[in-house]
Amino acid sequence: xxxxxxxxxxxxxxxxxxxxxxxxxxxxxxxxxxxxxxxxxxxxxxxxxxxxxxxxxxxxxxxxxxxxxxxxxxxxxxxxxxxxxxxxxxxxxxxxxxxxxxxxxxxxxxxxxxxxxxxxxxxxxxxxxxxxxxxxxxxxxxxxxxxxxxxxxxxxxxxxxxxxxxxxxxxxxxxxxxxxxxxxxxxxxxxxxxxxxxxxxxxxxxxxxxxxxxxxxxxxxxxxxxxxxxxxxxxxxxxxxxxxxxxxxxxxxxxxxxxxxxxxxxxxxxxxxxxxxxxxxxxxxxxxxxxxxxxxx
Amino acid sequence: xxxxxxxxxxxxxxxxxxxxxxxxxxxxxxxxxxxxxxxxxxxxxxxxxxxxxxxxxxxxxxxxxxxxxxxxxxxxxxxxxxxxxxxxxxxxxxxxxxxxxxxxxxxxxxxxxxxxxxxxxxxxxxxxxxxxxxxxxxxxxxxxxxxxxxxxxxxxxxxxxxxxxxxxxxxxxxxxxxxxxxxxxxxxxxxxxxxxxxxxxxxxxxxxxxxxxxxxxxxxxxxxxxxxxxxxxxxxxxxxxxxxxxxxxxxxxxxxxxxxxxxxxxxxxxxxxxxxxxxxxxxx
Numbered sequence: 137x138x139x140x141x142x143x144x145x146x147x148x149x150x151x152x153x154x155x156x157x158x159x160x161x162x163x164x165x166x167x168x169x170x171x172x173x174x175x176x177x178x179x180x181x182x183x184x185x186x187x188x189x190x191x192x193x194x195x196x197x198x199x200x201x202x203x204x205x206x207x208x209x210x211x212x213x214x215x216x217x218x219x220x221x222x223x224x225x226x227x228x229x230x231x232x233x234x235x236x237x238x239x240x241x242x243x244x245x246x247x248x249x250x251x252x253x254x255x256x257x258x259x260x261x262x263x264x265x266x267x268x269x270x271x272x273x274x275x276x277x278x279x280x281x282x283x284x285x286x287x288x289x290x291x292x293x294x295x296x297x298x299x300x301x302x303x304x305x306x307x308x309x310x311x312x313x314x315x316x317x318x319x320x321x322x323x324x325x326x327x328x329x330x331x332x333x334x335x336x337x338x339x340x341x342x343x344x345x346x347x348x349x350x351x352x353x354x355x356x357x358x359x360x361x362x363x364x365x366x367x368x369x370x371x372x373x374x375x376x377x378x379x380x381x382x383x384x385x386x387x388x389x390x391x392x393x394x395x396x397x398x399x400x401x402x403x404x405x406x407x408x409x410x411x412x413x414x415x416x417x418x419x420x421x422x423x424x425x426x427x428x429x430x431x432x433x
Numbered sequence: 434x435x436x437x438x439x440x441x442x443x444x445x446x447x448x449x450x451x452x453x454x455x456x457x458x459x460x461x462x463x464x465x466x467x468x469x470x471x472x473x474x475x476x477x478x479x480x481x482x483x484x485x486x487x488x489x490x491x492x493x494x495x496x497x498x499x500x501x502x503x504x505x506x507x508x509x510x511x512x513x514x515x516x517x518x519x520x521x522x523x524x525x526x527x528x529x530x531x532x533x534x535x536x537x538x539x540x541x542x543x544x545x546x547x548x549x550x551x552x553x554x555x556x557x558x559x560x561x562x563x564x565x566x567x568x569x570x571x572x573x574x575x576x577x578x579x580x581x582x583x584x585x586x587x588x589x590x591x592x593x594x595x596x597x598x599x600x601x602x603x604x605x606x607x608x609x610x611x612x613x614x615x616x617x618x619x620x621x622x623x624x625x626x627x628x629x630x631x632x633x634x635x636x637x638x639x640x641x642x643x644x645x646x647x648x649x650x651x652x653x654x655x656x657x658x659x660x661x662x663x664x665x666x667x668x669x670x671x672x673x674x675x676x677x678x679x680x681x682x683x684x685x686x687x688x689x690x691x692x693x694x695x696x697x698x699x700x701x702x703x704x705x706x707x708x709x710x711x712x713x714x715x716x717x
Binding site: 151152154155158159161162163164165166167168169170172173175176179180238241242244245246248254255257258261262263264265266267268269270271272273274275276278279280300303307331332333336337357358360361362363364367368371388391392395404408411412415416419423 | 436437439440441443444445447448450451452454455457458461462465514515516518519521522526536539540541542543545546547548549550551552553554556557558584587615616617618620638641644645646647648651652672675676679680690691694697698701702704705706709
């Protein structure tokens with residue numbers, strides 16, 4: 137064996153070693169990223185399960201005194217997060233009522249006019265809206281609704297802020313889904329003499345329903361956990377409030393309140409566990425819908 | 434008017450409405466910021482004063498602009514090795530099967546955890562570690578927030594990357610393999626040059642995310658209104674300042690906070706625009 141083959145053998149070994157090291161490092165780092173998720177889940181379940189019982193869902197959050205007495209007596213803190221659950225349902229529900237129709241119609245418009253000038257502008261604006269920080273939307277909700285319309289913090293202002301947040305994801309998912317539906321479907325309906333709007337609403341939209349629906353659910357799951365915009369708009373409330381012009385609580389707001397009150401610390405974990413459970417369920421539902429009824433032609 | 438026409442107007446009207454919403458946001462922030470802009474002018478951007486004392490009121494955004502940029506850039510640096518590994522793992526090394534679909538779900542779920550829960554976890558699980566390591570006596574600060582931010586932006590930083598990596602033409606890779614390249618060499622000489630701009634665009638969009646994050650940072654950064662002197666120092670970001678002080682603010686302080694909101698809007702707008710621009714060049 138001459139020296140040149142020895143050298144090239146050594147070099148080959150070096151290259152192969154480098155390749156192996158890189159692969160192992162890659163796998164290690166990729167899976168290390170999943171550690172925080174399990175640590176968070178573990179922590180929430182470990183510290184949160186004790187508080188979750190039936191009264192957790194129908195009683196309002198306790199005040200500091202009640203909680204302090206319970207903690208000193210070594211009892212489970214009384215009360216629940218009913219005011220947060222009702223508030224979240226109302227605020228997120230109203231935000232959805234504003235954002236879903238507008239988002240779907242706008243998504244249809246963009247899918248139908250993929251090359252128009254104005255459509256390009258709208259697409260650009262939707263992209264920009266997607267990047268607006270949630271706290272800025274809180275400021276907007278405050279200036280638009282809290283000051284002039286309801287004259288004080290209100291659930292309505294929170295809904296408006298959150299609806300702007302969920303709008304872009306609905307527009308984009310509708311557009312992407314409708315673009316995947318072949319033109320022949322539309323042409324078939326039109327050639328049978330079905331008017332354009334009926335073709336769009338009765339033929340094209342239903343065939344893309346799975347993609348649109350999963351986009352909508354993802355949009356809802358994204359805003360359900362938002363805290364910052366609600367701090368500037370809905371503010372929070374100790375009682376169950378169904379009046380949308382009054383301050384309202386929401387689960388993320390309650391977590392923030394519990395965090396700031398040392399007596400209520402135990403409640404943080406159960407409220408967070410419940411919120412996370414809610415969001416994970418929404419995420420999984422969206423995924424299941426997208427997978428089960430995938431648009432296929 | 435027949436329903437056909439109504440439908441067409443409805444479609445265009447939705448686009449007009451969205452443009453109006455965006456214009457409304459910009460004008461609202463602009464009008465709201467006018468009083469403090471009249472008072473401080475451009476000095477607002479480079480002044481480090483944040484003094485709410487009646488009669489000697491003076492507000493400047495510099496500490497918060499610095500705090501925002503330092504935390505988010507540090508978060509991006511910290512997230513890079515992990516996000517890059519995930520991109521390569523899902524885009525090249527293991528595309529199908531149970532393991533990558535597990536990793537994909539984990540990344541999706543990480544994106545779903547609310548900011549306030551990340552903040553809690555940072556406060557109760559990460560802060561004690563920082564104190565034990567002796568990095569900061571209270572465990573708060575820029576470094577602590579950056580670590581949490583880094584975990585939060587992993588999904589955004591990795592998703593676009595794995596997409597563009599999986600789109601690198603197979604023939605290019607096969608050509609490199611047939612010349613005797615190892616997988617690492619293919620990654621280095623074929624995949625990174627080909628997918629690089631897409632991966633980079635993903636990081637820019639993740640940076641935009643980090644700049645706007647509010648709750649987790651508010652709970653962990655320590656809320657100091659001075660210019661931070663190092664990465665273990667306490668600080669404040671534009672978003673967390675608004676979250677902390679907007680509630681009880683009025684007068685000049687209120688308009689100053691709106692102006693900071695406007696600055697935040699402009700900075701995230703520029704960062705996101707750059708990201709989209711790079712993506713567009715890629716697809717062209």
